[in-house]
Amino acid sequence: MSLNNQLIEKLSRLGQALVNQEQARVIVPPQQNSTGFWFGGGNMVESIDGDLYVVGRYRNFGDSRTGVGAGERGLELAIFKSEDQGETFDKVVSWSKAELNVGEHAVLSIEGSALHWTDNGVELYVSTEKDNLGYPKGFDSFLKPGTGVWTIDRLTAKSVEELKNATPEPFWSCDEPNYLHVKDPFVYEGQAGDATVFFCSHPFGWSSSNTGFIDTAKTEAAVYDFFSRGPAWDVAMTRGTCLVDVPLLGAFEEIDATLFFYDGGECVRDLEQHKNAVTRPRGYSCEELGGLAYFVEGDLGDIQRISAHEPLFVSPHGTGCSRYVDVLTTSHGMIATWQQGQADGSQPLVMNSLTNAEIAEILS
Numbered sequence: 001m002s003l004n005n006q007l008i009e010k011l012s013r014l015g016q017a018l019v020n021q022e023q024a025r026v027i028v029p030p031q032q033n034s035t036g037f038w039f040g041g042g043n044m045v046e047s048i049d050g051d052l053y054v055v056g057r058y059r060n061f062g063d064s065r066t067g068v069g070a071g072e073r074g075l076e077l078a079i080f081k082s083e084d085q086g087e088t089f090d091k092v093v094s095w096s097k098a099e100l101n102v103g104e105h106a107v108l109s110i111e112g113s114a115l116h117w118t119d120n121g122v123e124l125y126v127s128t129e130k131d132n133l134g135y136p137k138g139f140d141s142f143l144k145p146g147t148g149v150w151t152i153d154r155l156t157a158k159s160v161e162e163l164k165n166a167t168p169e170p171f172w173s174c175d176e177p178n179y180l181h182v183k184d185p186f187v188y189e190g191q192a193g194d195a196t197v198f199f200c201s202h203p204f205g206w207s208s209s210n211t212g213f214i215d216t217a218k219t220e221a222a223v224y225d226f227f228s229r230g231p232a233w234d235v236a237m238t239r240g241t242c243l244v245d246v247p248l249l250g251a252f253e254e255i256d257a258t259l260f261f262y263d264g265g266e267c268v269r270d271l272e273q274h275k276n277a278v279t280r281p282r283g284y285s286c287e288e289l290g291g292l293a294y295f296v297e298g299d300l301g302d303i304q305r306i307s308a309h310e311p312l313f314v315s316p317h318g319t320g321c322s323r324y325v326d327v328l329t330t331s332h333g334m335i336a337t338w339q340q341g342q343a344d345g346s347q348p349l350v351m352n353s354l355t356n357a358e359i360a361e362i363l364s
Contacts, residue, residue, distance in 0.1 A: 035345030036061030074109030112184030127183035209237035234264025250363035263288035281320030
């Protein structure tokens with residue numbers, strides 16, 4: 001089901017007001033202000049007491065084509081806490097790569113993660129690149145020396161702080177060559193309260209990104225390509241990062257709509273642009289741009305792109321990178337976090353928020 005142009009424009013305005021590049025402020029800086037250094041790839045949750053927790057991983061420069069040993073790729077998973085509604089954040093829990101090992105599978109790099117409240121406490125999904133997994137028979141030679149396979153694990157505990165003592169348990173992996181690497185999980189709870197874990201996948205050749213999902217109550221199967229790569233600026237990769245229900249306000253008072261934020265790119269590697277053509281951010285691996293889509297009435301099978309012809313979220317700095325958007329809905333409004341490319345090449349985690357009054361005005 002498609003919405004009319006007027007309603008789509010309101011959704012576009014809401015997305016741009018949330019992911020406001022000029023009003024964004026840094027809440028977790030990377031370990032160095034330089035290319036290849038960032039923090040993010042996670043999400044934010046609010047406790048029953050109103051405290052905010054944000055999870056992400058520190059990534060330092062490294063080239064995966066020559067093995068993660070070429071740099072400190074994905075070296076630390078960390079959770080920060082704010083007791084003042086996001087004004088300041090302090091680290092409360094962190095893990096090294098070795099602390100996330102699973103059996104004989106040593107972690108080579110840490111990637112995306114997601115916190116999720118449950119009836120029994122909290123769970124943390126984390127994707128890591130692991131050694132000693134190998135590629136499927138017939139594709140062994142495609143595994144680059146010094147690299148591994150991405151899979152998703154889950155840690156559970158009574159509280160965020162107690163996650164430190166939890167043991168990572170395998171949650172999802174794939175041995176299908178076309179979707180071999182699974183990573184970057186995020187969780188969405190629909191109207192019925194059922195939790196669905198979304199993730200990114202890559203084929204054995206790492207030539208693209210796809211988005212899939214799995215119902216946590218039905219872990220015997222997963223959908224790997226429900227949102228296909230786009231026809232234009234996001235033709236090389238389309239990686240979902242967040243689903244958030246549109247508040248029932250204004251023109252959407254009686255419309256059950258959900259926003260889908262995703263990262264995209266036109267190419268896998270940076271390409272030299274024609275000197276006499278329009279120069280623009282293209283988006284490529286590790287420097288993706290941001291897109292927006294929507295669906296109504298919970299119909300995941302009918303997602304409509306809002307950013308069909310060009311990205312909607314582009315940093316005014318550096319490569320234009322703007323990725324891993326997450327949006328948290330609270331009683332006060334909505335909070336967006338994302339990795340924003342800087343002029344120095346780094347990608348800090350930034351934040352921006354809207355009050356309920358501001359959201360109501362946009363959707364009026």
